[in-house]
Amino acid sequence: MKCHDVRRYLSPYMDSELEATTTYEIVQHLENCHACREIVAAEERLERSIVGAMRRAEPGDDEIWKRVVTAGVGRRRRPRVQILVAASVFAAACVFLVFWAAPRQDLISCLRRDFELVETGRSALDVVASEPQALERFFAERMGKAVRVAPIDEFQLHGARVCSLRGAPTAFILYRKDGMRASVAIFDAEKLAGFAGADRDRTLWRDDAGKVHVVAVRSGGKIIGVAGSAPIDELEKLCNAFRE
Numbered sequence: 290m291k292c293h294d295v296r297r298y299l300s301p302y303m304d305s306e307l308e309a310t311t312t313y314e315i316v317q318h319l320e321n322c323h324a325c326r327e328i329v330a331a332e333e334r335l336e337r338s339i340v341g342a343m344r345r346a347e348p349g350d351d352e353i354w355k356r357v358v359t360a361g362v363g364r365r366r367r368p369r370v371q372i373l374v375a376a377s378v379f380a381a382a383c384v385f386l387v388f389w390a391a392p393r394q395d396l397i398s399c400l401r402r403d404f405e406l407v408e409t410g411r412s413a414l415d416v417v418a419s420e421p422q423a424l425e426r427f428f429a430e431r432m433g434k435a436v437r438v439a440p441i442d443e444f445q446l447h448g449a450r451v452c453s454l455r456g457a458p459t460a461f462i463l464y465r466k467d468g469m470r471a472s473v474a475i476f477d478a479e480k481l482a483g484f485a486g487a488d489r490d491r492t493l494w495r496d497d498a499g500k501v502h503v504v505a506v507r508s509g510g511k512i513i514g515v516a517g518s519a520p521i522d523e524l525e526k527l528c529n530a531f532r533e
């Protein structure tokens with residue numbers, strides 16, 4: 290396995306979504322490649338800071354924890370079973386907190402991070418093509434479902450990849466315009482129910498702080514997230530082109 294292969298698999302590798310042989314090959318490569326090790330370490334630090342931000346305690350958390358733990362552990366179970374049950378309840382509660390108590394900002398971080406990974410060459414595109422049909426064929430083969438790739442006058446299609454956002458397969462499409470790039474990520478809204486809390490078809494998120502701007506909307510059963518260095522109004526147009 291070569292450096293560019295490792296970087297291409299970086300996101301599924303970190304989400305433990307690769308098959309064992311690929312994971313093994315990556316681990317082997319990392320043992321001998323300082324540059325790739327540095328990239329993985331940087332990603333892990335970022336991941337930890339995001340999770341840390343998500344897990345910051347909120348007023349009322351203690352109460353929720355007490356209720357979850359008390360409700361989940363049966364009084365008549367043996368201690369060993371209790372520990373196991375408590376551990377599963379704890380794990381479930383972590384998932385609960387990560388998904389349901391996550392601040393809205395987190396989706397923005399994920400979308401921004403995915404764009405930056407491709408922009409800086411740390412994640413490679415799976416396919417480079419400028420025809421919507423070619424990318425639609427790619428998604429149909431790779432994800433086993435149809436993804437509509439919107440042609441839009443102002444932007445040129447550049448390529449695509451399949452990545453994962455919190456374990457949910459995500460179609461990622463890259464556009465170009467005057468040397469600027471913009472990425473569109475499309476995923477099932479129900480997989481990220483905790484990020485929502487807003488009405489159908491309403492613009493959920495809009496963030497123009499920093500160099501990379503992000504817009505996300507819920508449309509139908511999907512959330513469409515657009516990140517890029519183009520002005521946020523342009524990103525919003527791109528986002529709207531994907532609405533159902």
Ligand SMILES: [Zn+2]
Binds near residue numbers: 291293318323
């Ligand atoms: Zn390497």
